[in-house]
Each structure stands twice: as structure tokens, then as C-alpha cells.
Amino acid sequence: MAGELVLLDFWPSPFGMRSRIALAEKGIPYEYREEDLRNKSDLLLQMNPVHKKIPVLIHNGKPVCESVIQVQYIDEVWHDKAPLIPSDPYQRAVARFWVDFIDKKIYELGSKIWKTKGEEQANAKKEFIECLKLLEGELGDKTYFGGESLGYVDVALVPFYSWFYAYEKCGDFSIEAECPKMIAWVKRCMQKESVAKSLPDQEKVYEFILQLKKVFGIE
């Protein structure tokens, strides 16, 4: 069942982190390959010709693209350990809704926070916090979004924590001050080895953002 598993990835990608966490949760060994996105490998271009993006999960030579599809695939193939996706169809649909919400909102708004200034940045910050508050509402008093154990929504969201410091420095605001429940949930997740070893250091991500800003000519 395990076969050969390769993950084409890029260390600061929150999307790559999702698959890393899912594989680690299930204790599945795989080969991690770092891609240089300015010089994409032939393998990446061959395995993801449509989007040419990471992450790509290659299982026995066959590619699975898009992080949320990868997490679902990993959960189905290695279903006997650490299930991530709810078994009840309604709970599953609710989890998918929130993962879709995270995909629609968090990355784009976060990008606007570090890429823009003035009114555009202010609006992005406001909407970003509103989205986190909606997610806090969904979390409620649960330990994780998945209940007592890490679930699909947790895996989809927690990688963005590695970018929070960069957002805060660029946007001059504190996420913890606005959304303490969210940060408390993050800290619980970070106590899990699968999460802690899949997320890069926040300072490293901030340095990377500063480099990107130089390259894009953003002040």
C-alpha cells in the first residue's frame, strides 16, 4: 500500500505543509524534494502540467495535485491510522466548507497584507481578522476543529500560522490580541510533532517575505 511516495514541495508553502502534516500524522515515510520555483524541475512540469505548481504528491509514479485533494487522498488510502476527515457525510460537508473558506480567503488576504500599503492593506487586515474570528466561532470550545483529534480543517489552517509573524510585522498588528482563541488553538496544534516538524520557523518565513518584497520592488 505504501509504495513509493515523493512530495515535490517548497519549504515556506502553507499548501505543502498541509500534505507534510497529513503524512506525518499517519506515520507514512516519503521522499521530500525541494523545488526551486524560479527554475522548476522537469519532473514538476511533467507531473503538474496544468498548474505547474507545488505541492505535487507522487504515489507510485502517479501525481496527485492540489493540497486539499492530496490530504483527502492520503486520508482515504491510509484510512486505518489517524483519520482526518469525518466519517459522517454532513460533518464531512461542513469540514469541506471551512477548508474551502480558508482556501478562498486566508492566503489571498494574507498576501495583500504583506504586498500592499495604506488603505488596501488596512482593508485586508480588517477582513483577515474577520475571517479568523469566523473560524474561531466554528472552533468554539473544541480542542481542535476535528474535535478531540486533529482533523481536516486543522491541517488546512495551521500552516498559515508560520506566516503570522510576517503578516504582523508587515501589517503592524497583533493577531493574538485580536484572536486569542485562534492562537491558543495554534499552540495546541504545535504541541503535536506532526505539526511542529512540518512548519518552518516564523522568523525564517519573515526573512523570506522581505526577500520577496525586494524582488518585487515592494517597500
Add this chain to the structure above:
Amino acid sequence: MSKAKLVILDCWVSPFCMRVKIALNEKGLEYEAQAEDLFGGKSELLLSSNPIYKKVPVFLHDGKPLCESTIIVNYIDETWSSLPLLPPCSYGRAQARFWADFIDKKVFDACGNIWRSKGEVPVEAKKEFIEILKQLEEALGDKYYFIGTTFGFVDIILIPLTSWFFAVEKIGGLTVEAECPKLSNWMKRCLQRESVAKVVPPPEKVYEFVLMFRKMLGID
């Protein structure tokens, strides 16, 4: 056993609502479609069932709301599991989800870049629209439907969007059949299915709606 109550908060021209109705028809399920007036005033039920996006479709299963058409179609498939819409193997499902995601990310926006243009339609917009359709045509290949010989998930996600293609063709001055004949044949095959035919409106009717919407938006 009492029959479950299935309701869809609906709009006749929304391709996203059409997806849900086709899936329900494929499963032989009876449901009530409640028409929402998206311009006049959304119902209290819609606003309370979908507080985040306030959009149709919303699917209510015994009063429990589900939002986002692709998620709803998945839910219908998993809850009423006979005549499955997704392939049985995990890899096949991953492939189906990939193309559904591609369609969701690309097709409607590409249509919009054409039908929403003021004045002359940008060449780039037309080029991008055709490129996206060609990619889908390549994925279809020589198969009868996107997942082999059975009408399924990817077909359901895409076919409703094609009801807007006539409007795109008229406004953009292009022909889908000339550019993508295989995809065009697939469209005709799908439209022959009863589950699809009784849901998808005639393209001319959608075109009339788009022209009216353009006026409303101040484009015409």
C-alpha cells in the same frame, strides 16, 4: 420511514444550482426548489442558512443547510450512495476532484471576462477562455464522459456552465464547436440525459438574462 425533506434554495439561471438539481435527479430523489429573488430581496431562510456568503445554492436536508455546489454534490453522492457519481478507487477520485477544482477555479470567471466586457471584448479574454476549454477537451480525450463511460461528478460540475457558452459566443464573437468539437459533442451527449435536460435552461434564455444583467450593471 418518513421521507426526508430535500429543499434547494435556487435560481433558474445559476449553473451552481443546476449542479445540485442534476445530482438529485441522477439519484432519483424528489426535492423542492424554492426560487430566490437575488435582485429583489433574498429570503430570511437563505440569509440564515448561508450567513457567510448569502448565496445560492443552499441545500437543506431535513432543515440542515449545506453550501457551495461542489460540496453539496459530494454530500448527495455520499449520502445516497447507490449509482455513485465518483469512481471507486482513491486515485480516480483524486483525478475527478482535480478537474472539478480546475473547472471551479477557471471556467465561470473566464466566461465573465467576456460577457462582462464593455465595448470590444479583449483578445486575451477570448484566448484564455478557449485555452481553458481545450485543456478540458484534452482531459476528456476520446471518452464518452469525463470519467470513462459513466456520467458522473466532473460532467455534473461542468455541464451547467456550458449553458452560459451561447451568451459568451454571441458577445465574444467565437464558436465553441469550431474550437473544441470533442467538447461540443460531449455537451450534446450530456444534454440528452433527462436529469440534465429538465434542469438546464435553453441557451437563448440565458443569453436574454445576460443581456438584461449587462444593462443592470451599466455595461450596455
